[in-house]
Amino acid sequence: MKIVTQDVVLAKQGDKEAFGRLYSSVAEDLYRFSLYTLGNVQDAEDAVSEAFVEAWKGIKGLRDENSFKPWIMRIISIRCKRRISLYIKGRNIDPLEEAGEVCDENGHHTLKAEVMEALDRLNVQERQIVILSVLHGYTIREIAEIMSCPQGTISSKLHRSLKKLRTMLE
Amino acid sequence: MSREHEMQQDIDILRLKLKEDYDSIVLPKNLDTENMLKQIEDMPQDNVVRPNFRRSMSAAVIALLFITVFSFLALPNMIFNREKPSAAPEAQEFVAESISADLTPKEKAAGLEEEKDDAGYKEFFIQGNSQDALSFPACVLQKEPVIPDTGEFTVMELFPREGITTIEIGSSFNGATAVYSTPEEVGSIIEIMDGIKITKSDNAMSGNNGSVTAVFVYEDGSFFEISINNPEVIINLQSSNLVIANPEEDAAARLVNKYKKDTGI
Numbered sequence: 253m254k255i256v257t258q259d260v261v262l263a264k265q266g267d268k269e270a271f272g273r274l275y276s277s278v279a280e281d282l283y284r285f286s287l288y289t290l291g292n293v294q295d296a297e298d299a300v301s302e303a304f305v306e307a308w309k310g311i312k313g314l315r316d317e318n319s320f321k322p323w324i325m326r327i328i329s330i331r332c333k334r335r336i337s338l339y340i341k342g343r344n345i346d347p348l349e350e351a352g353e354v355c356d357e358n359g360h361h362t363l364k365a366e367v368m369e370a371l372d373r374l375n376v377q378e379r380q381i382v383i384l385s386v387l388h389g390y391t392i393r394e395i396a397e398i399m400s401c402p403q404g405t406i407s408s409k410l411h412r413s414l415k416k417l418r419t420m421l422e
Numbered sequence: 423m424s425r426e427h428e429m430q431q432d433i434d435i436l437r438l439k440l441k442e443d444y445d446s447i448v449l450p451k452n453l454d455t456e457n458m459l460k461q462i463e464d465m466p467q468d469n470v471v472r473p474n475f476r477r478s479m480s481a482a483v484i485a486l487l488f489i490t491v492f493s494f495l496a497l498p499n500m501i502f503n504r505e506k507p508s509a510a511p512e513a514q515e516f517v518a519e520s521i522s523a524d525l526t527p528k529e530k531a532a533g534l535e536e537e538k539d540d541a542g543y544k545e546f547f548i549q550g551n552s553q554d555a556l557s558f559p560a561c562v563l564q565k566e567p568v569i570p571d572t573g574e575f576t577v578m579e580l581f582p583r584e585g586i587t588t589i590e591i592g593s594s595f596n597g598a599t600a601v602y603s604t605p606e607e608v609g610s611i612i613e614i615m616d617g618i619k620i621t622k623s624d625n626a627m628s629g630n631n632g633s634v635t636a637v638f639v640y641e642d643g644s645f646f647e648i649s650i651n652n653p654e655v656i657i658n659l660q661s662s663n664l665v666i667a668n669p670e671e672d673a674a675a676r677l678v679n680k681y682k683k684d685t686g687i
Contacts, residue, residue: 268462272455279455284447293450300453301461308462367439386436387444411425414432 260317263308271308278321281388282328288383289332289376299335303328325398329380336376370420378413385410 255277262270282303286296307324314323371379377399384390384398392410396403451457 268459271462272459275458276455279453279458280447280449283449283453284444287447288444297450297453301458304458305461367436382436386433387440411429414429414436417436418432 255320257317260311260314260320263311264314264317266312271311274320275304275307278324281321282324285325285328285380285383285388286332288371288387289329289380290335291372295335299328299331303331306331319397322394322397325384326400329398332380333376366421367417370417373420374413374416378409378416381406381410382413382417 255274259267259270259273263274279300282300283296286299287293290296290299303324306327310327314320371382374382381395381399384395385392390398392403392407395401395410396406399406
């Protein structure tokens with residue numbers, strides 16, 4: 253869904269309806285990204301909810317009206333990282349480990365399960381870079397903006413992560 | 423197959439495997455716009471400013487506290503040893519000395535300790551803690567930028583610490599085609615650093631003009647990456663958020679040139 257710049261301007265002035273429209277245009281992306289990063293519905297919902305409130309509080313400070321989407325993706329990315337570190341601190345495991353195995357009706361691992369398991373073996377940042385690139389279609393430059401990292405770092409990490417995934421899936 | 427093609431192929435394959443599932447994820451009802459807007463209905467818009475303000479105030483209070491404690495600790499020294507210069511250069515010198523003191527025998531044999539002082543390493547501005555600085559491998563960059571298709575290349579000389587088994591070196595121009603040091607150049611570095619594998623990197627690549635990235639791979643497989651950007655000579659150690667900026671660009675170039683002359687590289 254396309255983001256209307258005018259809505260960003262209005263939201264910055266405190267227009268809740270405009271902010272709602274902006275949220276509608278990115279909500280699914282936020283949720284899917286969180287779900288794939290965190291691996292469970294509850295945490296993904298909480299992350300989106302927190303990101304929503306944080307974005308509302310912070311939108312007044314958004315300088316470039318055209319960069320709403322990378323900006324809110326950066327917020328959700330940070331929220332997911334925080335959730336994972338809290339999770340690891342509290343329980344010493346990765347949430348994706350608890351996501352459960354995905355099997356077909358015969359009890360065999362599905363293709364998706366294999367890919368998910370491979371994704372699980374990447375670290376959080378690598379996983380997020382892969383999701384943003386593969387599933388959201390962001391360019392290296394855009395991912396660098398979202399993750400607040402140099403493009404070179406994103407490029408090398410993406411390359412390394414894809415290489416790891418390829419080896420794991422072979 | 424080029425690195426870009428290889429990456430795109432991997433991306434396409436993964437997308438094929440996951441996209442359908444990913445796109446079928448439906449937003450739960452409790453996250454729809456109507457429900458989410460309820461969360462902020464009673465929230466005044468001036469909340470936008472307050473958290474930042476609170477954060478700024480907290481930071482200011484912490485900074486003030488830090489300055490107070492630091493001044494208190496430094497007070498006896500200031501009273502009894504007035505001829506000492508200000509605290510800032512002393513702190514920089516301490517870090518530089520730490521690096522120098524931590525040279526490996528190979529680095530010492532290569533005459534680096536002496537060189538570092540002459541070349542202005544003490545003028546390095548270091549943000550981060552001294553622990554980070556201690557783990558920082560000696561690293562020097564010649565200042566010519568990378569120019570593709572002309573045979574010119576940026577030379578980075580690396581003197582790694584113990585435990586590093588592989589160094590991958592790469593550089594790029596405009597974030598497009600990677601331009602690597604010549605095999606001869608890399609080969610000469612292998613001679614200096616006996617036992618350490620130097621590879622042309624598939625992983626190390628940077629998106630900035632004339633920048634060089636090096637990936638240091640340790641025995642246990644862990645690694646960190648540094649990017650060096652000309653002409654600012656800013657070394658960004660990604661793994662620990664340590665940023666080292668050398669305002670004395672010429673000092674680094676001098677060191678490289680003298681080192682090359684001395685070693686005949």
